[in-house]
Amino acid sequence: MSEHTPTSGQQALSALLHENRRFDPPPELAARANAQPSIYEEAAADRLAWWAEQARRLDWDTPFSTVLEWDLPDAKWFADGRLNACVNCVDRHVAAGKGSKVAFHWVGEPDGDTRTITYKDLLEEVSRAANALESLGVKAGDRVAIYMPMIPEAVVSMLACARIGAPHSVVFGGFSAEALASRILDSDCQVVITADGGYRRGAAAALKPHVDEALEQCPTVRAVLCVRRTGQDVAWIEGRDHWWHDTVETASSTHQAQSFEAEQPLYLMYTSGTTAKPKGILHTTGGYLTHVAATHRLIFDVKPDEDVFWTAADIGWVTGHSYIVYGPLANGTTSVLYEGTPTAGGRDRWWRIVEDYKVNILYTAPTTIRTLMKWGEDLPAAHDLSSLRVLGSVGEPINPEAWMWYRKNVGRTRCPIVDTWWQTETGGILITPLPGITSTKPGAAMRPFPGISAEVVDNEGKPVGNGEGGYLVITEPWPGMLRGIWGDHDRYVSTYWSRFPGVYFAGDGAKKDDDGDLWLLGRVDDVMNISGHRISTTEVEHALVGHPSVAEAAVVGASDETTGQAIVAFVTVKGNVQVENEAATEALVDELRNTVATTIGPIAKPRQIILTPELPKTRSGKIMRRLLRDVAEHRELGDVTTLMDPTVVNMISEKMTAGGEDEA
Ligand code: WT7
Secondary structure, eight states: OGGGOOSOHHHHHHHHHHTTOOBOOOHHHHHTOSSOTTHHHHHHHOHHHHHHHHHTTSOOSBOOSOOEEEETTEEEESTTOEEOHHIIIIIHHIIIIITTSEEEEEEOSSTTOEEEEEHHHHHHHHHHHHHHHHHTTOOTTOOEEEEOOSSHHHHHHHHHHHHHTOOEEEOOTTSOHHHHHHHHHHTTOOEEEEESEEEETTEEEEOHHHHHHHHTTOTTOOEEEEEOSSOOOOOOOTTTEEEHHHHTTTSOSOOOOOOEETTSEEEEEEEOOSSSSOEEEEEESHHHHHHHHHHHHHHTTOOTTTOEEEEOSOTTSHHHIIIIIIHHHHTTOEEEEEOSOTTSSOTTHHHHHHHHHTOSEEEEOHHHHHHHHHTOTHHHHTSOOTTOOEEEEESSOOOHHHHHHIIIIISTTTSOEEEEBOOTTTSSOOBOOOTTTOOBOTTOOBSBOTTOOEEEEOTTSOBOOTTOEEEEEEOSOOTTOOOEETTOHHHHHHHHSTTTTTSEEEEEEEEEOTTSOEEEEEESSSEEEETTEEEEHHHHHHHHHTSTTEEEEEEEEEEETTTEEEEEEEEEEOTTOOOOSHHHHHHHHHHHHHHHHHHTOGGGOOSEEEEOSOOOBBTTSOBOHHHHHHHHTTOOOOOOTTBSOTHHHHHHHHHHHHSOSOOO
């Protein structure tokens, strides 16, 4: 793991200081928790039977008779069963008499902009949208791209696709037109659902213009369905573009759903890997829904008839798919759906939402916790947060300081914190404490969920002992696992199943402490984690090299107090490009940052770009990223003797200290 030491020294040290601290589950919560202590043994005694029992909590039109067909690395779960994901998330709750129950308390970013959507409302909307999609010619198996703000229509669109068996591919609204186009093309989507724009950080941002730009490259897209959200002017192509209010709102509110086989593709979610091309992660229906429903119920201890659940994430990422849409709805839960980012709408917006809607369970990312932490204890202290019972964290390793702050100031030392480890690929949570059973430690994800088999192994694939670190692997298939990478089975095999034969390689470093509890340490590959968003170094390098002035680029993730990691780029310009003075340097750096924003999206803008005459390379010509990371994190430089030209790194180092870090 030496090339990729995942945590900064400081973080590792503070983890050590907290390692012996542990908190037991609160007795009142434990007494009536959904998961009781016997659960681990029950699942271990017969893993497949245990998962089958979880699956039977769903409604199957044709019950399954097989649980797992495993032809490494290809899995089929509940293969001969048939069901409809949307019916499981919506219709069955209405049929059970819960039509008037709230599915979503939607909170828009502009203050006072709210909507309440009951399960009956959801059924009607989803039925209309399914009818509308069918009238646009969408059939089972067709891919539909969704590029939307966090509005109820986004959830309705996903469910409508699921209802008619058309896999959706949600693209985060913060991605650029180019990023959207490449995703549409890769999976050959024929319909795009979008909005004129959305509210982000206090302003109306445009979405439809990005779609228009993207579609210049995507001739096979024949229809665009557009929600009016902000009222801004948009260009319109007659015949291709359809307003949601003309098409969906006028469609029939009843729709007869058919069932699909359990392995019917449910959605694609693109995520960054170690190359410039994002991977279309494929999830299917029966196993995925089983996994997200079971984890949601047991990890967050959700009581559907009492609780208000809030995953503060965007549906553009897998967290939103699994724990805003499919898991909570399969369990008939009432959720908060908040349009804005935590930093928008006032610094106490979050606490007002918790107070107003009496949120019982809050699930968010460490980067947000660190931002709230910077704003101080007074803001949460000024609000009634007594409704909270369980707190969750996801997306990146949580540093013990943030964990302790979350516990004290948000959970008021009463709420257990579940640090949940998973990935786009895993579909749902795999490593986590269970709030009524497992003791928690600040910074540890603790143990595999019941029915999940994980290990930490060394370079040779041998399990490490307690107190040792290595690579996280999953040793048995699980129901929510990805079924492949769209159109690229070889890449599926080589990325996940080849590093250690026979087991799933997660790409994360992990450690077992002296008690055998698991600590996740961050990525061991060239994937960065910026505010919980996954971005590959190669993707950013690729974007930079796309600029006509750039000769070479090397990108590293440097640890950052708020965002976890931040992007630092080292760039050399082409011989014929003159950058004479500071103003010219600044102008070029600005231009390069914008190039990254338009190629990938604003989330991938480097915090810092260093122009340098040369990059440090080994004699064989390989860029030494380890050194660049040392430079970016202002560390003492390691061994430079293998460098072709050791003076290069000193030069870069000087530039780094000369330039400020406040460009972002
Ligand atoms: C990567 C997956 C899971 C939904 C959001 C991110 C990191 C995720 C944790 C955690 C330490 C974590 C890993 C993983 N990660 N959760 N609790 N502790 N690291 O999904 O974009 O697919 O990213 O996020 O490095 O590999 P993703």
